[in-house]
Amino acid sequence: xxxxxxxxxxxxxxxxxxxxxxxxxxxxxxxxxxxxxxxxxxxxxxxxxxxxxxxxxxxxxxxxxxxxxxxxxx
Amino acid sequence: xxxxxxxxxxxxxxxxxxxxxxxxxxxxxxxxxxxxxxxxxxxxxxxxxxxxxxxxxxxxxxxxxxxxxxxxxxxxxxxxxxxxxxxxxxxxxxxxxxxxxxxxxxxxxxxxxxxxxxxxxxxxxxxxxxxxxxxxxxxxxxxxxxxxxxxxxxxxxxxxxxxxxxxxxxxxxxxxxxxxxxxxxxxxxxxxxxxxxxxxxxxxxxxxxxxxxxxxxxxxxxxxxxxxxxxxxxxxxxxxxxxxxxxxxxxxxxxxxxxxxxxxxxxxxxxxxxxxxxxxxxxxxxxxxxxxxxxxxxxxxxxxxxxxxxxxxxxxxxxxxxxxxxxxxxxxxxxxxxxxxxxxxxxxxxxxxxxxxxxxxxxxxxxxxxxxxxxxxxxxxxxxxxxxxxxxxxxxxxxxxxxxxxxxxxxxxxxxxxxxxxxxxxxxxxxxxxxxxxxxxxxxxxxxxxxxxxxxxxxxxxxxxxxxxxxxxxxxxxxxxxxxxxxxxxxxxxxxxxxxxxxxxxxxxxxxxxxxxxxxxxxxxxxxxxxxxxxxxxxxxxxxxxxxxxxxxxxxxxxxxxxxxxxxxxxxxxxxxxxxxxxxxxxxxxxxxxxxxxxxxxxxxxxxxxxxxxxxxxxxxxxxxxxxxxxxxxxxxxxxxxxxxxxxxxxxxxxxxxxxxxxxxxxxxxxxxxxxxxxxxxxxxxxxxxxxxxxx
Numbered sequence: 189x190x191x192x193x194x195x196x197x198x199x200x201x202x203x204x205x206x207x208x209x210x211x212x213x214x215x216x217x218x219x220x221x222x223x224x225x226x227x228x229x230x231x232x233x234x235x236x237x238x239x240x241x242x243x244x245x246x247x248x249x250x251x252x253x254x255x256x257x258x259x260x261x262x
Numbered sequence: 263x264x265x266x267x268x269x270x271x272x273x274x275x276x277x278x279x280x281x282x283x284x285x286x287x288x289x290x291x292x293x294x295x296x297x298x299x300x301x302x303x304x305x306x307x308x309x310x311x312x313x314x315x316x317x318x319x320x321x322x323x324x325x326x327x328x329x330x331x332x333x334x335x336x337x338x339x340x341x342x343x344x345x346x347x348x349x350x351x352x353x354x355x356x357x358x359x360x361x362x363x364x365x366x367x368x369x370x371x372x373x374x375x376x377x378x379x380x381x382x383x384x385x386x387x388x389x390x391x392x393x394x395x396x397x398x399x400x401x402x403x404x405x406x407x408x409x410x411x412x413x414x415x416x417x418x419x420x421x422x423x424x425x426x427x428x429x430x431x432x433x434x435x436x437x438x439x440x441x442x443x444x445x446x447x448x449x450x451x452x453x454x455x456x457x458x459x460x461x462x463x464x465x466x467x468x469x470x471x472x473x474x475x476x477x478x479x480x481x482x483x484x485x486x487x488x489x490x491x492x493x494x495x496x497x498x499x500x501x502x503x504x505x506x507x508x509x510x511x512x513x514x515x516x517x518x519x520x521x522x523x524x525x526x527x528x529x530x531x532x533x534x535x536x537x538x539x540x541x542x543x544x545x546x547x548x549x550x551x552x553x554x555x556x557x558x559x560x561x562x563x564x565x566x567x568x569x570x571x572x573x574x575x576x577x578x579x580x581x582x583x584x585x586x587x588x589x590x591x592x593x594x595x596x597x598x599x600x601x602x603x604x605x606x607x608x609x610x611x612x613x614x615x616x617x618x619x620x621x622x623x624x625x626x627x628x629x630x631x632x633x634x635x636x637x638x639x640x641x642x643x644x645x646x647x648x649x650x651x652x653x654x655x656x657x658x659x660x661x662x663x664x665x666x667x668x669x670x671x672x673x674x675x676x677x678x679x680x681x682x683x684x685x686x687x688x689x690x691x692x693x694x695x696x697x698x699x700x701x702x703x704x705x706x707x708x709x710x711x712x713x714x715x716x717x718x719x720x721x722x723x724x725x726x727x728x729x730x731x732x733x734x735x736x737x738x739x740x741x742x743x744x745x746x747x748x749x750x751x752x753x754x755x756x757x758x759x760x761x762x763x764x765x766x767x768x769x770x771x772x773x774x775x776x777x778x779x780x781x782x783x784x785x786x787x788x789x790x791x792x793x794x795x796x797x798x799x800x801x802x803x804x805x806x807x808x809x810x811x812x813x814x815x816x817x818x819x820x821x822x823x824x825x826x827x828x829x830x831x832x833x834x835x836x837x838x839x840x841x842x843x844x845x846x847x848x849x850x851x852x853x854x855x856x857x858x859x860x861x862x863x864x865x866x867x868x869x870x871x872x873x874x875x876x877x878x879x880x881x882x883x884x885x886x887x888x889x890x891x892x893x894x895x896x897x898x899x900x901x902x903x904x905x906x907x908x909x910x911x912x913x914x915x916x917x918x919x920x921x922x923x924x925x926x927x928x929x930x931x932x933x934x935x936x937x938x939x940x941x942x943x944x945x946x947x948x949x950x951x952x953x954x955x956x957x958x
Contacts, residue, residue: 209494209497209498209501210493210494210497212745213330213745213747214326214328214330214497214500215325215326215328215330215745215747216745216747217500217501217504218325218326218328218364218367218504219325219364219747219749220363220364220508222501222504222505222508230531230534231534231535231538231539231632233538233540233632233633233635233636234540234633234636234637235636237635237636238632238635238636238645238746238748240534240538240632240750244363245361245363245364246361246364246749247530247749247750247751247752248747248748248749248750249628249631249632249635249746249747249748249750250745250746250747250748251635251745251746254745254746254747
């Protein structure tokens, strides 16, 4: 099983490996969610949804359903 | 005379764009709507050196020219259409020094449209604290654009910005990125088919779903449909484009931007650990809410009482002193109380906007959105719906206006539709008088029973809002799939100027927009209450004078009660009596319900008039109401009818101003009409069940 962004624990730093372009909003990609960039999970809301991230310098929150689409490597 | 200059301010949200706008224009600005949609349009005038006047257009915050919300559509639409009267001569892209890399993505897109572009790096006062240094000259050279370091907070760099705007003709319009490089085959074929056109502009026309692009696209298709490819092909190219742009930006920043992380302080991290904590986050949010509610009631009561008495005095004065041609009784009983009914809400609305502006400016609101999103989603709402639902306890109007930042149309629509269920301040006087009338002043397990009932009705409002949201969530089709991506901005101390301007502008727009309607309705009600059909109304003074039990002292009161009963309004009340009888109301309550359709708080005042109480001091109305009986001697207001009335007021859509604002925000009469019908039906059924249950 591939490791996704949703599997990270608070404080983890990982590298974005790949994702299906069609399943992600353009806005997220433009905020720096691109393969090769680092992502840091800062905080999660109850039930681990949404997730609060630092993606390549952008601080943002995304829902779990979106995070599941992003494959990362620790 | 030189031609007026069009300047567009463009930038990501949270870059302090509004602060720059406020510094450039001061209070010399006006807010309106873009035609047909509800995105706010802010325009202002700025005087430049050498007597040039610039029209500054503050475009909605946007992350990129790949539009994903109503706000962003506006920006793309304007920048594509050279013939638009607002098309900018010069674009000013506002960026935040701490998010420069991401903010510059939009800059490169604007510049590629060959519009003269100035890059403003805002919040430069934070550079030292964050260990950032920028070589602005080097950056200008690399970007082939003007770069200005600005601190809107400290009013630094604004004059330099004005000079650059005035000299916009000297700015190079060379593009940053050659779009053709992302797919040589596709773009060279596009160029062959449409020679001599900007490839990037064609690309936007192909990919963007905005009106202007749709029309242009049809023209292109008519010529050659080869370039309209599948969505996934286009999106892949868009991703490549984004990568390309970031490569360009990284190269530029490497040469002129430096950040020494050792010097940076981590306020964000420390605050976030508490404010977005699973437990503490909610505790703090609850405390913030409690403080706001307390303040909304405590701080506004004095000015509201003052406004109330002032308008009453003005009314009395008008009745006595206005010349006849000004129709003194229409003024005193229609226009002035009508205006008073609007102005009385100004303190609460201004306070509410104050708190919302502070929560937003500090960056706390995004944290609330973050912690509540999961819970709200179960009901078809979004974390962003929390703010409107809370604001609704003061007044639904500003609350509905606060839904504008919800990107997903369905979530926004549901929020708009259910917000009027929350217990607004206009329901409070109705609840208070009915509770004191039918609920015994007793203690149950140490708590005041009347207080408990009041709290129950507040909770009932919230519960109904969530239930309605849930039903709408299950029934409405989801037209637009939009993802939830919320930027978590830096914590900042709010800028006084921004807060003040927000309060002034929002309050002004409330008074003007809602005011027109409340005024019209109150005049209509007055006309219907002071006119009646036939001789029974016309000869009222003689008929009343002939009645037994009429003395000199109570003649005026008896007369006005008689007139009301035989006025058009009175006949309406009598006409609807059969319908409201099963709810436990008589025709007089019927009139109060009809007249409080315009605004709920009219209820108490109408009953005061109907029960011919001369002065509307609460105790007297209350006594009169409790003494009111049916011909058979049973009291009109008992536990069953009182609770039934409260349930009716809890659910019914009795607020013209809310309907008007819903019409404005949804841009259709359909939604306010549905709201009116459905809420009234729920209110009727709720009241029916309540009355039948408690009276049996």
